[in-house]
Amino acid sequence: MKEQKILINGIPAILLGEKSDQVFLFIHGKCGNKEEAKSFAEIVCPKGFQVVGIDLPEHGERKSDGVPLYPWTVVPELKKVIAFLYRYYSQISIRANSIGAWFAMLAFQGKDIANSLFVSPVLDMEKLVQNMMQWAAVTEEQLKTEGEISTDFGEILSWQYYTYVKEHPIVSWNTQTCILYADKDNMTERNTVEKFVTSHPCKLTVMQNGEHWFHTEEQLAFLRNWEDEMTD
Secondary structure, three states, X not given: OOEEEEEEOOEEXXXXXXXXXXXXXXXXXXOOOHHHHHHHHHHHHHXXXXXXXXXXXXXXXXXXXXXXXXXXHHHHHHHHHHHHHHOOOOEEEEEEEOHHHHHXXXXXXXXXXXXXXXXXXXOOHHHHHHHHHHHOOOOHHHHHHHOEEEOOOOOXXXXXXXXXXXXXXXXXXXXXXXXXXXXXXXXXXXXXXXHHHHHOOEEEEEEOOOOOOOOOHHHHHHHHHHHHHHOO
């Protein structure tokens, strides 16, 4: 498979597949990188697509570039990336993991997106932050007063982040979207997924006994089969 490293407005990216007018933008989740796009490209490039994977801030080749993984930094970057892709492709689709799906929806609301494939997506970040506050026994008043609070499960709760989330809800996501959800996902509750699916043009697939992070041999096989089926 043809592979080329490129820069998109200074963002490290990887371009996979033969020249086409159709492309999937692959957006990884936390602890991921642009190279994760390769396994997806193996499925869709033979079907006539190209795939572009990018490194989000603090990930891949950007671990030391000083740009933080905050929505107010990621969203402008993603808007520049898709503006670049619009110059070269007539059809753009999205393949995103976890928080990458939330970033995609924030950045691409109202954009011309052909299809979206979301794996373990964060669909309601406000609810997720509130859940984390409960896990850490932190109130809104405490968070507002202290600004940032470290948790024993490795996350830093931020009043600025929480305020941004509440002020930027996903209000218009009209793209045809396929969601792969694991029934043991500890980041997004089942009722949150079902509420999103009933409110948007979505097709939901649930993996029984799956986890938020698809990583076992069985989970990865399920994921690949789903990607293949959803892109036929």
